[in-house]
Amino acid sequence: MIILEANGVTAGYTEVNILHDVRIRVRAGEIVSVIGPNGAGKSTLLKAIFGLVAVRSGTVTFKGEDITGQRPDKIARKGISYVPQVDNVFPSLTIEENLEMGAFIRTDDFSQRIRDIYDLFPVLKDKRSQKCGQLSGGQRQMVAMGRALMLDPELLLLDEPSAGLAPFLVSSIFDKIREINATGVALVIVEQNAREALKMAHHGYVLTMGRNAMDDTGKALLANREVARLYLGG
């Protein structure tokens, strides 16, 4: 079942459009990786889906409902969560408070959900009352993902989760992403680290210059010579 569908999306921050007629489909429970060179519009695509960039034309539908141009706080209520690439935690709030903010719109008891997040990222539990401004890059990324998971989303949008992390942390973050996916959450991941991103992806999209260049299963794209030459470094 397709849960997210973006069709013919054209969008940009200023009068200049960054995305041109972009299309992407996400099925329930699958990982979709979006790769491409710098400036291809990968991050802008996530922002357009989440209502952070004005969509000039085209539509975004989530579970059959048109969510094009809705406010981010409304979209969050429908079951999509988004983790920005930078500034993705509240630095003067503690880890626990960051998670509580993730659950801001929940009116039920979410203490079990916080325990689940600590089970997924045990290192956060010991530091729960530390301010996020003092954490390392890897720990911040975990808080950011934990915050986004508090609403129990059906779809999680991750913008460059491995950016700026030490190499030994990158693989552990990708392992965590697989664990999150194993609980039934669908993910759209924008990544510079194209090889790792395609390895775990059910489907992959290649964007160049703000347009769809290719899309296929993750395996097929990994085996594709042109993709290998351009994006996988060999």
Place this chain on the structure above:
Amino acid sequence: MAELFIYGIVLGSIISLGAVGLTLVYGIVRFANFAHGDLMSAGAYIALFMVTHVLAWAGIPDATFGPLSFGWRMAVAFPVSMAAVAGLAIAVDRILYRKLRLKRSGIVILAMASLGASFIIRMLILILWGPDFIFYRPGLLRPALVLPLGVKIRPDQILILVVAFLLVGLLHLFLKNTRMGKAMRATADNMELARVSGIDTERIIIWTWGIGGALAAAGGILYGIDVQLHAAMGWNFLIPIFAATILGTIGNMYGALFGGLIIGVAQQMSTAFLLPTYKPAVAFIIMIIILLTRPKGLFGGGTRQ
């Protein structure tokens, strides 16, 4: 000197009430609200209107509480005025600043708009009450208690300290422990991420103006009780509250509290060497020194963005 120090703490606690509100608004709405001082005046005069007209008409007795200079009328007028100024601050935001925000106007445009709002409030007070100094209770003898070290202090001033610190303490508990308070801190940290988390930031902005306005009103009334009312009182507070806010790092509530006390003490202690008319200059000089030497204030820098 000990006496001037105590008077400085009293004045400083009033400055702090203005500065804490100003810094909260800055932290979330991100512009320098030049109308903040006049919200203090508005609070003082709304309380005056309550005390001399509404509550007098309603038949609330005029008696005072023991050694204090006011009674039930002020006890009722105080929270009513806080609520009224909270409403006023929210209304100005909805009518004026929100429109500019939606148009993505720069901070200079917003600051100038707030300057305009400050003139409107001040001129309305001048039209309604005139330019004279007014007391909540004219002609009342205000005896002072004598504390150790020969410090003379009026019971009113002790109450001012208690009320100011109580309000700041309540704000601290609100920001630390409630869902809305945490969301206010989160929004001040990163408004876009707050929106991404599902927080309705327009609602947070309304809360922020409400709290800022209510605290300003409290500061204005307390100053009126301590000294007197004047149409330009809030305008004259603008330099001290900005100095306190900058001294304590813009956006930092505890810094603003601390900065307010420092500015208040510095202003009062200066009267030992300088004419009291130079008091505003003292705040101004401290502000300039801080801007030149530590533009991020005493609590700026480090890991905070």
